[in-house]
Amino acid sequence: MFLMTHPGAVRSPQVVRFLKHLRRHLSGRVIVLWDGLHAHRSRETRAYLDANRSWLTVQRLPAYAPELNPVEALWAWCKGTFAANFCAESLDPVRDQLRCGRRRLARRPERIQGFLHKAGLFI
Structure with missing residues (x-):
């Protein structure tokens, strides 16, 4: 990713x-x-x-079809896990959180495949 x-x-x-x-x-x-x-x-x-x-x-991707965009599932996962209740005053802490989340995802490639699958995409 x-x-x-x-x-x-x-x-x-x-x-x-x-x-x-x-x-x-x-x-x-x-x-x-x-x-x-x-x-x-x-x-x-x-x-x-x-x-x-x-x-x-x-x-x-088709317009107005967030259910077909695997990034929407990714953002939902981010908001529900490592970024839950996270509020930053600048972009740097957000970048740090995203790096942390990316490392977590790298250890679980099946989760990324799940985001694709949820959008109807398969690899």
Whole structure:
């Protein structure tokens, strides 16, 4: 699972930076599941996607269908476990909590598969 935090709204430069991050850390083909965030559909993002079709495939999720987005199950798990009753005044403690949660998930890959399964996706 790859995760990148960013203060403020996510825009095209952050999306492209994340995709480049994926490329540095993953070999072979990659499939990215995306919702309808405007930055996912911008001219800059589309140009990067077009230039990297050899290794990168994007599957867009239907609008207004959070039950089909495995990230929704991930966030629900986060809010119900390690981030329950967590309130931070800045982004740094949130990043620390997310790192902790990511380590917990790395030890339980079947949980990640469960998030995909709940969304009707299988690997």
